[in-house]
Amino acid sequence: DVKVTQSSRYLVKRTGEKVFLECVQDMDHENMFWYRQDPGLGLRLIYFSYDVKMKEKGDIPEGYSVSREKKERFSLILESASTNQTSMYLCASSLIPGYEQYFGPGTRLTVT
Amino acid sequence: AQTVTQSQPEMSVQEAETVTLSCTYDTSESNYYLFWYKQPPSRQMILVIRQEAYKQQNATENRFSVNFQKAAKSFSLKISDSQLGDTAMYFCAFMKWVGTASKLTFGTGTRLQVTL
Numbered sequence: 445d446v447k448v449t450q451s452s453r454y455l456v457k458r459t460g461e462k463v464f465l466e467c468v469q470d471m472d473h474e475n476m477f478w479y480r481q482d483p484g485l486g487l488r489l490i491y492f493s494y495d496v497k498m499k500e501k502g503d504i505p506e507g508y509s510v511s512r513e514k515k516e517r518f519s520l521i522l523e524s525a526s527t528n529q530t531s532m533y534l535c536a537s538s539l540i541p542g543y544e545q546y547f548g549p550g551t552r553l554t555v556t
Numbered sequence: 557a558q559t560v561t562q563s564q565p566e567m568s569v570q571e572a573e574t575v576t577l578s579c580t581y582d583t584s585e586s587n588y589y590l591f592w593y594k595q596p597p598s599r600q601m602i603l604v605i606r607q608e609a610y611k612q613q614n615a616t617e618n619r620f621s622v623n624f625q626k627a628a629k630s631f632s633l634k635i636s637d638s639q640l641g642d643t644a645m646y647f648c649a650f651m652k653w654v655g656t657a658s659k660l661t662f663g664t665g666t667r668l669q670v671t672l
Contacts, residue, residue: 475657486647487662494657547601
């Protein structure tokens with residue numbers, strides 16, 4: 445079974461802090477994705493990566509950056525956390541474009 | 557830009573009954589995929605069903621089936637013989653190619669409650 449893990453289920457940070465959200469997949473998938481999920485807005489794509497060290501902006505990249513130094517690991521970075529970044533963050537991976545994306549359990553981030 | 561619309565924020569169905577969740581999308585692409593994902597309460601998102609746009613035949617997975625109307629840009633999910641375990645948030649998603657990668661656009665979701 446594909447497994448996508450995220451470093452924390454719940455995280456509380458202060459405004460202005462630098463925040464790292466880690467995602468690891470164990471199935472040698474090429475493509476990895478970061479979404480945020482907000483009530484009434486569904487899932488929105490922040491960034492995605494289709495190869496190591498390659499990244500593309502999604503629909504809402506402002507205030508975020510990413511890092512993918514190894515194939516299995518994709519990190520989301522909030523350079524200076526703000527209260528409007530309080531949300532559920534979901535990581536996903538897929539082997540082949542057009543096929544299933546496998547999701548992690550999510551990190552619920554609260555910025556106070 | 558692609559948009560995906562789920563017009564039913566919440567739905568309720570009795571156990572063993574059939575329910576249909578609606579989804580419409582807007583795109584100028586001709587080659588794309590459509591998905592329904594399920595997110596049970598406090599659990600991970602999982603794929604329910606997948607449809608390739610070039611296939612006319614509607615996808616089916618056990619009790620789950622879709623009604624794909626390409627011209628109308630409609631992609632509804634039918635759940636037959638509903639079970640309590642079907643209680644979840646359901647998201648419709650549209651996938652298009654971005655170079656050699658793919659990108660999903662999700663709808664806002666429909667919360668389905670299955671009752672006794």
